[in-house]
Amino acid sequence: MIDRLGPRLATILGLLALCAASIIRVGRPPRPVPATAPDTVFSAERAMRHVESIAMRPHPMGTPEHDRVRDYIIGQLVALGLKPQVQTTTAVGTRYQSAGRVQNILAWLPGSNSSGKALLIAVHYDGVPAGPAAADDGAGCAALLETLRALRARKQPLANDVIALFTDGEEAGLLGAAAFAREHPWAKDVAFALNFEARGTSGRSYMFETGPGNRDAASTLRAAGDVTAGSMFTTVYRALPNDTDLSELAVLGIPALNFAFADGVERYHTSRDDVPHLNPGSLQHHGAQMLALSKRIAGEPLPRPATGDGVFFDFPVLGLVLYPTSFAVPLAMLALVLAVVVVRREWRRAAIGALIVLGSIALSAALGRAVVLHGPAAWSGVFAAALALAVIALQVAVYVAASRWASGIHAGALIVWLALALVSSILSPGVSYLFTWPLLFALAAARSRHVVAEWIAAAVTLIMLAGVGYAVTAIMLGVFGVGAIALAVLTSLVTWLLLPLIARALAPARWGGAVACAAAAALLVIVGLATIRPNADHPIPTSLVYAENPANGDAWLGSFGVRDDWTRAALGPIQSAPAWTAMARGFGGPMSGRAVQRVGLGAPTATLLRDTLIDGARRVVFRVNVPTGTMSLMMHATGSPVVRTAIDARVVDTTRFRRRSRDWVMQYWAVPDTGAFISLSIPVGGHINVDLAAIRPGLPALQDPRTPARPAFVAPAQQGDVSVAYARVTF
Numbered sequence: 001m002i003d004r005l006g007p008r009l010a011t012i013l014g015l016l017a018l019c020a021a022s023i024i025r026v027g028r029p030p031r032p033v034p035a036t037a038p039d040t041v042f043s044a045e046r047a048m049r050h051v052e053s054i055a056m057r058p059h060p061m062g063t064p065e066h067d068r069v070r071d072y073i074i075g076q077l078v079a080l081g082l083k084p085q086v087q088t089t090t091a092v093g094t095r096y097q098s099a100g101r102v103q104n105i106l107a108w109l110p111g112s113n114s115s116g117k118a119l120l121i122a123v124h125y126d127g128v129p130a131g132p133a134a135a136d137d138g139a140g141c142a143a144l145l146e147t148l149r150a151l152r153a154r155k156q157p158l159a160n161d162v163i164a165l166f167t168d169g170e171e172a173g174l175l176g177a178a179a180f181a182r183e184h185p186w187a188k189d190v191a192f193a194l195n196f197e198a199r200g201t202s203g204r205s206y207m208f209e210t211g212p213g214n215r216d217a218a219s220t221l222r223a224a225g226d227v228t229a230g231s232m233f234t235t236v237y238r239a240l241p242n243d244t245d246l247s248e249l250a251v252l253g254i255p256a257l258n259f260a261f262a263d264g265v266e267r268y269h270t271s272r273d274d275v276p277h278l279n280p281g282s283l284q285h286h287g288a289q290m291l292a293l294s295k296r297i298a299g300e301p302l303p304r305p306a307t308g309d310g311v312f313f314d315f316p317v318l319g320l321v322l323y324p325t326s327f328a329v330p331l332a333m334l335a336l337v338l339a340v341v342v343v344r345r346e347w348r349r350a351a352i353g354a355l356i357v358l359g360s361i362a363l364s365a366a367l368g369r370a371v372v373l374h375g376p377a378a379w380s381g382v383f384a385a386a387l388a389l390a391v392i393a394l395q396v397a398v399y400v401a402a403s404r405w406a407s408g409i410h411a412g413a414l415i416v417w418l419a420l421a422l423v424s425s426i427l428s429p430g431v432s433y434l435f436t437w438p439l440l441f442a443l444a445a446a447r448s449r450h451v452v453a454e455w456i457a458a459a460v461t462l463i464m465l466a467g468v469g470y471a472v473t474a475i476m477l478g479v480f481g482v483g484a485i486a487l488a489v490l491t492s493l494v495t496w497l498l499l500p501l502i503a504r505a506l507a508p509a510r511w512g513g514a515v516a517c518a519a520a521a522a523l524l525v526i527v528g529l530a531t532i533r534p535n536a537d538h539p540i541p542t543s544l545v546y547a548e549n550p551a552n553g554d555a556w557l558g559s560f561g562v563r564d565d566w567t568r569a570a571l572g573p574i575q576s577a578p579a580w581t582a583m584a585r586g587f588g589g590p591m592s593g594r595a596v597q598r599v600g601l602g603a604p605t606a607t608l609l610r611d612t613l614i615d616g617a618r619r620v621v622f623r624v625n626v627p628t629g630t631m632s633l634m635m636h637a638t639g640s641p642v643v644r645t646a647i648d649a650r651v652v653d654t655t656r657f658r659r660r661s662r663d664w665v666m667q668y669w670a671v672p673d674t675g676a677f678i679s680l681s682i683p684v685g686g687h688i689n690v691d692l693a694a695i696r697p698g699l700p701a702l703q704d705p706r707t708p709a710r711p712a713f714v715a716p717a718q719q720g721d722v723s724v725a726y727a728r729v730t731f
Helices: 002-027 044-054 064-079 134-152 175-183 185-189 214-223 231-239 245-252 280-298 325-343 347-369 375-379 381-402 409-427 429-448 451-477 481-497 499-506 510-531 565-571 579-584
Strands: 085-092 098-109 118-124 161-167 190-198 206-210 256-261 310-315 319-324 540-542 545-549 554-559 592-595 605-614 617-625 632-638 644-647 664-669 676-683 689-697 714-716 722-730
Touching: 002 451, 002 499, 044 064, 044 134, 044 280, 064 098, 064 134, 085 175, 098 134, 098 175, 118 134, 118 175, 118 245, 118 280, 134 161, 134 190, 134 280, 161 175, 161 185, 161 280, 175 185, 175 245, 185 190, 190 245, 190 280, 206 214, 206 231, 214 231, 214 256, 214 280, 214 310, 214 319, 231 310, 231 429, 245 256, 256 280, 310 325, 310 429, 310 451, 319 325, 325 409, 325 429, 347 381, 347 409, 347 481, 381 451, 381 481, 381 499, 381 510, 409 429, 409 481, 409 499, 429 451, 429 481, 451 481, 451 499, 481 499, 499 510, 540 565, 545 579, 554 565, 565 592, 579 632, 579 689, 579 722, 605 722, 632 676, 644 664, 664 676
Parallel strands: 098 664, 118 161, 118 190, 190 256, 540 714, 545 722
Antiparallel strands: 085 098, 098 161, 206 256, 310 319, 545 554, 554 592, 605 617, 617 676, 632 664, 632 689, 644 676, 689 722
């Protein structure tokens, strides 16, 4: 009995060790380098001093704290011997219905042999109203300041120029990047762009997005050495409705790389995005890559050679594996040839096995879809592991039941993997490596039937895919919805591909293996339910809104989406607020809350300047002014359709908007004292009602009801608590 148990236990432990190594590889950032490191080295300890100064308090556009952070960055650039400039202009976004008065900070680091082209390194220095933005994007700003210091410490300057860009208004709708790309004279000199972001407060800094023709750009990653990157991330990101400043810089048509760390997403855009929760290792990974890539890209001729897209991924020892997308189909065809050799004598049994595998994958997807998790549990590795074990138990049960009458199940799994490799190599080459390379090694192992080959196939498969499964669920998408389905399907596929090893580990008590996996999954669920709950480090996000309408004396305290006990307690008996309260966010339905006594905030005003007929349309031009302390102005026009818009004499380009609303909606951030100038063109004879909402951070002192203090496990999120004054004008 002991003799049989030893090899089985060794196999199980070996597979678990490979999974753990893969997860650690994609999840653990490097150690921060101390401030005692040489001047030419990036030090997270030095950079953290900048984060501490930047992330003292929330600093969104239109607030005094925003201007304090602006002045701090300018002062640090001057201390480095640079000559920063501020691009102050009205920016109009092209991805979202937003505009604002931005103040981009730029500095030019001259090269020794400049060709007139430069490397652009971009970060953003504004933050969301809810939190101090230590990670998003205080870490990026600190990394850029420390990188510039390290570059200035070199004995020899880089060959080419480096442009440091601290954009304003990224959180307001990528405004600063839009203004730089369209108006700043330096934009024409940019030959390569690096952008650094954050979607959490910890983890490794992933390279997740590229510009067009990314094969050459990806090759520069080899200079950074310790990278986490894959063309799968870039392929998927291109299909997602997400944006960073790089979305606006894309109009320059240049090679680009985008980086972000995303672990600790529960703290993203909340008050817990603060200095204590920022992992210095994440900042180290950010900055080490920024410095290494700066030296590589700006140290070589610019512009770089034009190439097509590439297939790339990082792998231990090998570093970054990179090849043209044109290689994807030949590699898949090689897998086809090997599959023919391996399965040529059992095609019928393999076809039956493939149907069994596909059925089990469908069951796994259904299991993933059934997962319902909220709060910190939705981002927990414990629940991700529980789901993976439950899926393995399901596959083992299907295998044990089906193997009584079907003998070609593993061959069928190889056929399913082959189909995925062929389809992905044709339709989405950037994703194909996830299927092609594990399949090639699995086919070689199936051909040799040697245990060493099986372990090599298992090592390649798990090192490549276990970490991907963890990253996609516990870090990026969550253990729910699409994330849970993706993890379930991926776990199912890997289980079937490694079936020879798994069957050996389960023999002879195969049903016992399914029961053991299910029991382990249940145990993890119990542990998760007992230990993972909202706390100060993993908070519940909330926000309250006080809104008043001076015209009728109404005032409401409410929220958009009441999902937690604290918000319910703060609001008391909840009612549906009047329609005008929807202006607090500009679209969608009104908020839920209760009527309260009006405080008496200053309201926005609109002054008609011109009303003319131009190009067959009625053009209404008016100026909007807001009370002191206003952070942003929400505008919503109804009555007649708006056919053209200009903000401060800048035409609004709607062709690239992410979403479109039935009515005209625009949010203007940091309205200057002179007001915002709005031009709306409507059909002749039409009229419009313009709803205005001046939004300021914080809640006023309310006598009834008194809002209870937030407990430690509840944190302001996104816009945070705000006060809104509403007005309507008709033209």
